Structures are given as C-alpha cells and as structure tokens.
Amino acid sequence: MGKEIPTRSEDYSSWYNELVKKADLAEHSDVRGCMVIKPYGYSIWEKMQQALDKMFKDTGHVNAYFPLFVPKSMFEAEEKNAEGFAKECAIVTHYRLKSDPKNPGKLIVDPDAKLEEELVVRPTSEAIIWSTYKKWIQSYRDLPILVNQWANVVRWEMRTRLFLRTAEFLWQEGHTAHATSKEAVDETVQMLNVYAEFAERFMAMPVIKGRKSEGERFPGAVDTYCIEAMMQDGKALQAGTSHFLGQNFANAFDVKFATKEGKLDHVWGTSWGVSTRLMGALIMAHSDDDGLVLPPKLAPIHVVIVPIFRNEEELSKLTVEVDKMAKSLRDAGYTVKFDNRDTQKPGFKFAEWELKGVPVRLAIGPRDLENGTVEVARRDTKTKEVMKLSDVATAIPKLLDDIQENIYKKALSFRESMITRVDTYDAFKQVLDEKTGFVLAHWDGTPETEAAIKEETKATIRCIPLDAPEEAGKCIYSGKPSSRRVLFARAY
Amino acid sequence: MGKEIPTRSEDYSSWYNELVKKADLAEHSDVRGCMVIKPYGYSIWEKMQQALDKMFKDTGHVNAYFPLFVPKSMFEAEEKNAEGFAKECAIVTHYRLKSDPKNPGKLIVDPDAKLEEELVVRPTSEAIIWSTYKKWIQSYRDLPILVNQWANVVRWEMRTRLFLRTAEFLWQEGHTAHATSKEAVDETVQMLNVYAEFAERFMAMPVIKGRKSEGERFPGAVDTYCIEAMMQDGKALQAGTSHFLGQNFANAFDVKFATKEGKLDHVWGTSWGVSTRLMGALIMAHSDDDGLVLPPKLAPIHVVIVPIFRNEEELSKLTVEVDKMAKSLRDAGYTVKFDNRDTQKPGFKFAEWELKGVPVRLAIGPRDLENGTVEVARRDTKTKEVMKLSDVATAIPKLLDDIQENIYKKALSFRESMITRVDTYDAFKQVLDEKTGFVLAHWDGTPETEAAIKEETKATIRCIPLDAPEEAGKCIYSGKPSSRRVLFARAY
Ligand SMILES: [Zn+2]
Numbered sequence: 001m002g003k004e005i006p007t008r009s010e011d012y013s014s015w016y017n018e019l020v021k022k023a024d025l026a027e028h029s030d031v032r033g034c035m036v037i038k039p040y041g042y043s044i045w046e047k048m049q050q051a052l053d054k055m056f057k058d059t060g061h062v063n064a065y066f067p068l069f070v071p072k073s074m075f076e077a078e079e080k081n082a083e084g085f086a087k088e089c090a091i092v093t094h095y096r097l098k099s100d101p102k103n104p105g106k107l108i109v110d111p112d113a114k115l116e117e118e119l120v121v122r123p124t125s126e127a128i129i130w131s132t133y134k135k136w137i138q139s140y141r142d143l144p145i146l147v148n149q150w151a152n153v154v155r156w157e158m159r160t161r162l163f164l165r166t167a168e169f170l171w172q173e174g175h176t177a178h179a180t181s182k183e184a185v186d187e188t189v190q191m192l193n194v195y196a197e198f199a200e201r202f203m204a205m206p207v208i209k210g211r212k213s214e215g216e217r218f219p220g221a222v223d224t225y226c227i228e229a230m231m232q233d234g235k236a237l238q239a240g241t242s243h244f245l246g247q248n249f250a251n252a253f254d255v256k257f258a259t260k261e262g263k264l265d266h267v268w269g270t271s272w273g274v275s276t277r278l279m280g281a282l283i284m285a286h287s288d289d290d291g292l293v294l295p296p297k298l299a300p301i302h303v304v305i306v307p308i309f310r311n312e313e314e315l316s317k318l319t320v321e322v323d324k325m326a327k328s329l330r331d332a333g334y335t336v337k338f339d340n341r342d343t344q345k346p347g348f349k350f351a352e353w354e355l356k357g358v359p360v361r362l363a364i365g366p367r368d369l370e371n372g373t374v375e376v377a378r379r380d381t382k383t384k385e386v387m388k389l390s391d392v393a394t395a396i397p398k399l400l401d402d403i404q405e406n407i408y409k410k411a412l413s414f415r416e417s418m419i420t421r422v423d424t425y426d427a428f429k430q431v432l433d434e435k436t437g438f439v440l441a442h443w444d445g446t447p448e449t450e451a452a453i454k455e456e457t458k459a460t461i462r463c464i465p466l467d468a469p470e471e472a473g474k475c476i477y478s479g480k481p482s483s484r485r486v487l488f489a490r491a492y
Numbered sequence: 493m494g495k496e497i498p499t500r501s502e503d504y505s506s507w508y509n510e511l512v513k514k515a516d517l518a519e520h521s522d523v524r525g526c527m528v529i530k531p532y533g534y535s536i537w538e539k540m541q542q543a544l545d546k547m548f549k550d551t552g553h554v555n556a557y558f559p560l561f562v563p564k565s566m567f568e569a570e571e572k573n574a575e576g577f578a579k580e581c582a583i584v585t586h587y588r589l590k591s592d593p594k595n596p597g598k599l600i601v602d603p604d605a606k607l608e609e610e611l612v613v614r615p616t617s618e619a620i621i622w623s624t625y626k627k628w629i630q631s632y633r634d635l636p637i638l639v640n641q642w643a644n645v646v647r648w649e650m651r652t653r654l655f656l657r658t659a660e661f662l663w664q665e666g667h668t669a670h671a672t673s674k675e676a677v678d679e680t681v682q683m684l685n686v687y688a689e690f691a692e693r694f695m696a697m698p699v700i701k702g703r704k705s706e707g708e709r710f711p712g713a714v715d716t717y718c719i720e721a722m723m724q725d726g727k728a729l730q731a732g733t734s735h736f737l738g739q740n741f742a743n744a745f746d747v748k749f750a751t752k753e754g755k756l757d758h759v760w761g762t763s764w765g766v767s768t769r770l771m772g773a774l775i776m777a778h779s780d781d782d783g784l785v786l787p788p789k790l791a792p793i794h795v796v797i798v799p800i801f802r803n804e805e806e807l808s809k810l811t812v813e814v815d816k817m818a819k820s821l822r823d824a825g826y827t828v829k830f831d832n833r834d835t836q837k838p839g840f841k842f843a844e845w846e847l848k849g850v851p852v853r854l855a856i857g858p859r860d861l862e863n864g865t866v867e868v869a870r871r872d873t874k875t876k877e878v879m880k881l882s883d884v885a886t887a888i889p890k891l892l893d894d895i896q897e898n899i900y901k902k903a904l905s906f907r908e909s910m911i912t913r914v915d916t917y918d919a920f921k922q923v924l925d926e927k928t929g930f931v932l933a934h935w936d937g938t939p940e941t942e943a944a945i946k947e948e949t950k951a952t953i954r955c956i957p958l959d960a961p962e963e964a965g966k967c968i969y970s971g972k973p974s975s976r977r978v979l980f981a982r983a984y
C-alpha cells in the first residue's frame with residue numbers, strides 16, 4: 001500500500017518515527033522543535049483528555065486557566081524551580097513588529113517595543129499559579145484549592161522526537177493548595193493512583209508506581225512520585241508525575257493562611273501532570289510491524305467495515321446489511337467506519353486500517369450475505385473468525401472488551417519478563433546491554449553513586465517502587481549497605 | 493453579603509468589571525493584559541466548548557493542533573494578514589535564561605541564546621496552518637480539509653478588559669481548504685450559521701448575521717461574515733466571524749492541487765473563530781444588578797437547593813427529602829448543588845447564588861416538609877412560587893426550558909427595540925448619543941465615508957445584514973445613492 005514502515009527489529013527508532021507519520025498521528029512542523037498533531041492523532045488525545053478530565057472531576061477537581069506568560073521576576077521567585085527550567089525557556093522580549101525600511105513587504109522586530117520586563121513562555125505554571133493563589137487564600141476556609149489546567153507549555157529542546165520530546169507540548173497540570181502536609185501528601189498519592197489507573201485501564205499499559213530519587217525530582221518539589229512504563233525496545237518511559245511541593249512555593253510567593261486556631265501558616269502544595277508524551281507511550285507499548293495497535297477505550301474508530309464487491313449492485317446489497325450492523329453498534333456507543341470507497345481494493349483498505357490500529361475489522365461480501373455471515377478480524381492478535389450476522393450486536397462489544405484486556409495482559413507479561421534482579425555491577429551492565437528492560441538492584445542512596453552509574457551506563461533510577469519490600473543488601477556500585485532495591489533502566 | 497456591585501445605570505462599565513470579579517468568573521493576573529479564568533468562569537467556557545465542538549463535528553470537522561510559534565518569515569508571507577497583526581505581536585527572541593552574575597539567585601536572558609529567526613506568538617494561525625496544508629494537499633482527493641483547533645492566541649493590547657479584550661485569550665479557529673470557490677463560500681456561510689445557532693440556542697442571545705464592510709474585514713480575507721449582538725448598554729458586540737479567504741493564503745504559501753481535470757489550481761480557504769469574548773457577551777446580554785443571569789444550557793449549576801434549618805436535627809430531616817429531589821434531577825441530567833453550609837444564613841446563600849446566576853433556587857424548611865412543598869425561585873424573573881415536592885421532578889426541567897426561552901425572548905425584544913432606522917446624519921448622531929443601539933442607515937459604500945463617520949461619531953458599520961432588503965436611498969453622510977441600509981453602532 002505504499003505506506004511501508006521499517007520493522008521494530010530492523011530499527012526501532014525509525015519504526016516509531018515512521019509509524020507516527022504514516023498513521024497520520026503527527027508530523028514535524030516548520031517551526032523548530034514544534035509538532036503538528038494531525039486529526040487522527042488528536043482524536044486519540046481527545047479520548048485521553050475526556051477520560052482523565054472525568055477522573056479529575058470525580059476526585060473533586062475543577063478546571064481553570066492561567067496566563068501563558070510569566071514575568072521573569074515572578075519566574076525566578078522559587079529558585080530551584082527557576083534554575084531547573086532556566087536553560088529551556090522561550091523568552092518574549094518585544095511586543096510589536098514593524099515594516100522593514102530596507103525590505104518592502106518584510107517585517108522586523110520594532111526596537112521601540114521592547115518589554116520593560118521579559119516574559120517567560122510557561123514551561124510549567126507553578127510560579128504564575130502560586131502568585132495567583134496568594135490572592136485567593138486568606139483562611140483555612142479557602143482551602144483546599146483543587147485546580148487543574150489543560151494547556152500548552154514550552155520547553156526548548158535541542159533534540160526533539162514526535163510526542164516524546166518537543167519544544168511545545170500539550171498537557172494538563174494540576175495545582176492544589178492545602179492546610180496540612182498530610183492532606184497535600186494524600187493528594188499527591190491520590191493523583192499518582194489516578195494516573196496509574198488511567199494508564200492501566202484506558203491505555204492498557206501497566207505501570208510501576210514509585211518515588212523519584214533526589215536527583216530526578218521535579219525542581220522545587222519536596223518529593224516526586226511517578227509512574228514508569230516499559231516500551232517494547234526495553235527502555236522505560238515516565239508516563240506521569242505527581243509532586244509534593246511542601247511549602248516551597250508558598251514560601252516563595254508568601255502564601256499564608258489563618259488556621260482554625262487563628263495562627264498564620266504557609267500553605268502546602270502539590271502539582272501533577274501528564275502530557276502528549278502519553279501518545280508516544282501508547283504507540284510504543286502496543287504497536288507492531290504492521291502499524292498501530294490501539295486499545296478500544298482510546299480508539300477513535302472501534303470497528304471498520306470493509307465491503308467486498310465487484311459492482312455497484314453488490315455494494316448496494318451489502319450496504320443494506322452493513323447499515324443495520326453499524327446502527328446496532330453505534331446505538332451501543334461504538335464508533336463504526338464503513339469504508340465503501342470504490343477507489344481502493346479491500347487489501348489496501350485492510351492494510352490501511354491495520355496501520356491505523358482499528359481494533360476490529362469486519363469484512364463482508366456477497367457470499368457472506370448468502371450465508372448470513374461476516375468475517376471478523378481482530379487487530380491485536382491478527383486472528384480471523386467467521387461470525388453470524390445476527391451475533392454481531394452482542395459479540396462485538398464483548399470482543400472489544402477482550403481486546404482491551406488482551407492488550408493489557410500482553411503488555412503486562414512483557415513488562416514482567418523485563419524486570420531483572422541483579423546483585424553485581426557486572427550483571428547490571430550485562431542486563432542493560434543484552435536483555436535491556438528494568439533492573440532491580442541495591443543502591444546506597446547517594447546522589448554520587450546514582451550519577452556515576454548514569455555516567456557509566458546511561459541508566460537512571462526510574463523510581464523507588466512504592467511496593468518495594470525491605471531487603472538488606474549491598475549497593476551494586478559502592479558495596480555500601482542498602483535497605484531496598486530500586487528500579488533502574490535506560491529511558492526515554 | 494459584602495459582594496455588592498454597582499448598578500448598571502450607575503456605571504455600566506464598573507458593573508461589568510465588578511460582576512466578572514465578584515461572581516468568580518475571571519480576574520486580572522500580574523501579567524500585563526493577561527487574565528486568569530477562574531474555575532466558575534471556566535466551567536461556563538467548558539459548556540460553550542462542548543456545545544460548539546459537537547456542532548463542529550456534526551458538520552464534518554475534526555480537531556488538530558498546530559504550533560504556538562510562527563517564524564517571522566512565515567508570518568509575513570501573506571502580506572495583508574501580517575500587516576494587520578504586526579502591531580500586536582508578542583515576539584520570542586531568545587531560548588534560554590542564565591544566572592545573573594551581578595545578582596545571585598536572579599536570572600537574565602542569555603545573550604548567547606538569541607534565535608536566528610524570531611518567533612511570533614500566534615495571533616491567529618492561518619500562516620502556520622497554510623504552510624502545513626501545502627504538505628497535505630496534492631490532489632482534489634485531499635480536499636476538502638475541515639480542521640478546527642482549540643487554542644490560546646496572543647494579541648498585544650494596551651487597554652484590556654476581562655474577557656472582552658485581553659492580550660492572551662482562548663478560542664477556536666477553524667481552517668478549511670476547498671477545491672472550489674463555491675464550496676469555500678458555502679462553508680463560510682455554514683459556519684456563520686453554526687455560530688448564530690449557538691448564540692441563539694445556547695447563549696439565548698439573538699444575533700444579526702451580516703457581512704463586514706471592506707474596512708472591517710479580517711486582514712487577508714476576501715470577505716468576512718459576522719454575527720453581531722446587542723448589549724444592555726446599547727453597544728454592539730461582534731460575537732463571531734467567518735472568513736472567506738479566497739485563494740489568498742494558497743497564493744502566499746503556494747498551495748496548489750491537481751483538479752479532477754488534471755489541471756493545477758490554488759486551493760480555496762476559509763477560517764472562522766469565536767473566543768472567550770463570548771463570555772463577556774453572555775454576561776452583558778442577560779445579567780442584572782443582582783448578578784449573573786445564566787441561560788440554563790450554559791449554567792454550570794442548574795438548581796441550587798437551600799435548606800432552612802435551626803439545628804442539626806432539622807437539617808438531617810430536610811436532607812432526606814433533598815437527596816430524593818436532587819437524585820431525580822441529577823438522573824435527568826441536571827447539575828444540582830445542595831448548599832448545606834452551616835456557616836452562612838439562607839439570605840446570604842440566596843444572594844450568592846443570585847450573583848452566580850444559578851437559574852433555579854429551591855428553598856425548603858421544616859414547614860415545607862410538613863406540607864410536602866418547596867419554594868421555587870427563578871433567577872431570570874426573580875419570581876417565586878410554592879410547588880409540591882412530588883411535582884419537582886417533572887416541573888423543574890420544564891421550568892428550565894421556560895427560563896432558557898424567556899431569557900432569549902427578553903434579549904430579543906430588547907434588541908428589536910434597539911434597532912432604529914434613520915435617514916439623516918443628525919438623527920443618526922442623536923440616536924447614537926441618546927437612545928444608543930443599532931442604527932440602520934444608508935451608506936454610499938465608500939471607505940472614506942465609513943472612516944469619516946467613525947471618526948466623528950465612534951460608530952462603525954457592524955455589518956451589512958444578510959437579510960437587508962434592497963431599498964433605494966441616500967447616504968446619510970454624503971447624500972450619494974445607496975441600495976440598502978447597513979447596520980451601524982458603537983461597539984465593544
Ligand atoms: Zn512567607
């Protein structure tokens with residue numbers, strides 16, 4: 001069909017890049033580092049947004065919107081946060097263009113329109129939001145504040161990859177304010193669990209919940225929780241983070257509240273976010289050499305129906321039956337595409353919808369019509385069966401559920417096979433180079449050891465798993481004592 | 493309740509500003525010209541988005557996302573468009589901050605991180621989108637492209653007002669590409685009709701559909717259609733625009749397609765948008781001196797229930813009955829708030845929910861419980877009635893429909909009363925100064941006359957109404973012949 005993509009084993013990286021483009025998910029724009037999210041890709045993102053937004057609202061959050069720009073003096077108020085993002089900030093310095101006197105029809109930046117204070121295009125919104133919360137919070141009665149924002153952010157990147165690392169990306173960022181440390185920690189963990197549930201239930205992607213080491217923490221956070229997923233090439237991908245901010249931003253922006261007891265205290269904060277990076281995770285977790293494999297819960301099209309016909313008359317007879325099938329499925333809430341183009345052969349259509357990851361394909365021809373049957377192909381296993389037309393309305397919803405579950409189970413069993421426990425640095429390096437995947441190993445807890453291992457192996461501590469059992473051991477690098485294993489991997 | 497706002501007759505402008513703030517819709521941020529959309533305001537915007545998004549999809553459109561930044565050379569490609577927005581563009585010139593050697597803990601723009609080419613923060617996305625369409629379009633088979641984008645845009649403004657004019661605002665922008673002029677014009681008109689239907693059916697705000705004069709046209713468009721609404725102070729507000737772009741952007745970005753006949757032709761385009769400005773229109777169209785009046789179809793809360801109680805025991809008895817009522821309404825799809833706070837008196841609550849524009853308030857006390865009744869107050873007319881508890885489930889949905897209709901009818905009859913036909917310039921000026929509102933008058937069709945009238949009276953041609961009948965007359969300003977009346981007003 002002229003849309004061939006490299007296989008994963010040939011070149012995983014090209015497979016990914018080509019798949020994103022050929023399946024019409026996204027493409028590079030003419031703006032350095034910025035992508036265009038194409039309609040088919042965006043419709044998957046919309047499904048993610050809807051599911052997440054509902055989960056946020058079900059846990060008591062509301063949406064709001066804060067400015068794109070952050071004045072430099074505001075941006076630098078929380079020093080660690082500012083330092084962490086300073087090197088990747090797009091800066092607005094002027095507010096007007098004017099005609100270029102030397103080049104008619106061209107424009108130049110008007111030097112008379114220089115801003116007194118430069119504006120940072122938000123790389124994250126803690127600064128602008130906490131400067132606003134200062135106005136909203138006086139007393140314990142104003143707490144908690146449970147706000148989320150859907151927005152674009154900009155982090156200047158030199159090496160970009162579609163969805164995984166782009167200068168501009170779309171995300172949601174929750175920013176909450178609380179009266180007590182405990183409440184803020186509970187919120188941080190709650191949102192981590194929301195992300196994990198979303199990843200597993202909607203994306204069919206198993207994740208490991210954990211806490212970041214100090215070196216991998218969000219700049220300005222006291223503690224960063226994350227969910228980590230395993231991609232098919234054995235690299236890890238951080239799929240979401242939830243930060244306990246302590247009183248850091250309240251201190252930086254002087255946000256205090258009168259407690260029930262009449263004292264003044266600084267407010268406790270959290271922030272948490274997931275981004276269009278999840279699109280990259282979704283693609284890499286499940287797709288195969290023929291294209292996307294989408295879990296039904298996030299698939300923009302659940303069922304595609306391809307008629308097999310030689311002439312108009314056959315097509316119109318098929319259409320009568322297809323319309324009935326499609327209606328029964330649509331009435332049950334599924335999105336059905338009837339691909340009745342007469343410009344393409346069935347084989348071309350099959351390949352195209354496989355590339356686009358539609359979970360179920362129905363094919364029906366004149367012979368099927370006589371027999372009252374339809375051919376059902378599932379995208380995940382690429383198996384086919386013949387089904388009675390009268391069974392479609394009840395069997396397809398069940399099949400879609402099965403596919404959702406199967407995709408998850410497959411990813412889970414792969415992920416389980418990709419967790420290796422090692423006790424020596426040699427074994428550690430060997431696993432990273434040969435088997436790849438997650439490595440559970442003892443670490444002495446120091447930033448120095450973490451940095452040395454990263455330098456030597458490119459592997460980072462993905463997280464200290466929340467369910468890691470206490471286990472006495474020795475650090476694979478320094479030999480110093482350790483009380484539990486942490487999760488290492490090379491990562492996106 | 494300490495949230496007093498000025499009356500409309502005292503000071504319409506302060507009434508609006510204070511209402512927006514006191515009703516928790518939005519506030520000014522510490523970033524010049526940028527607003528914070530607060531959760532209650534944002535939840536109304538979300539309702540608008542949902543309704544519009546469905547209407548866009550029902551008319552065959554899909555969503556996508558294009559970059560925030562537009563390189564200067566791309567921005568200036570369509571000269572008229574570039575010229576029209578050049579004076580209000582935020583410009584990114586650098587991509588990094590660094591520590592200020594003179595001020596520890598402070599940051600400065602890194603002079604070594606100057607961009608080779610400056611980036612314009614999109615004031616509108618025709619340039620970036622048409623530069624992308626060039627890659628998407630080769631043949632008539634690639635057409636039409638029917639894409640919409642929900643995004644933030646920036647237009648630098650010196651004098652800002654919450655929702656009505658802010659440097660950053662949220663909007664949707666549709667950008668379509670077609671094989672023929674007729675198809676593009678039809679699309680332009682279709683989307684104008686979508687906007688008009690949305691304004692009238694959801695916002696309960698009557699609008700006049702028309703075309704802009706050349707002087708008021710979107711920069712780069714061949715023709716601009718708009719919907720114009722009348723605010724309570726007699727000023728007009730442009731609530732949405734739909735542009736027929738001709739082949740202007742296809743020419744500028746060299747977007748050609750192979751026709752069915754095998755020729756090469758430039759593509760025809762449209763663009764259309766509405767923004768958070770609609771929030772300002774919604775507020776000013778219906779609200780009164782007690783606060784917001786929200787049409788039920790856009791109200792985040794449809795029904796608030798206020799219990800009247802002296803003690804815990806009374807409250808718990810009331811709660812049993814309220815839960816039943818609330819459930820029956822929620823099951824029917826309505827949002828119900830039970831305001832059972834024991835920190836505020838009923839009178840305070842009444843005023844607060846009036847300020848926030850909740851369409852229906854139910855109050856219930858121990859006496860009501862005995863009688864099996866509830867007091868129903870509607871926000872729009874401020875009338876009250878006593879209703880049987882057993883009628884609530886059927887009567888409230890009907891009442892909400894009545895309120896939606898009544899708000900529209902009231903706005904329509906006001907708008908009709910605010911359209912004045914005049915035949916002389918003296919009468920024209922008198923109406924503008926005394927009665928205000930729309931003025932239907934003859935105009936000679938020249939930009940010079942339009943500019944002179946604007947200069948002398950601050951009134952602009954809002955539109956040439958689509959339904960304006962042919963009528964021979966003389967221009968009120970020049971006395972030259974005119975074939976139809978156009979709609980003038982002072983406007984937001
Ligand atoms: Zn402080």
Ligand SMILES: [Zn+2]
Pocket residue numbers: 742743745746747748758
């Ligand atoms: Zn050309």
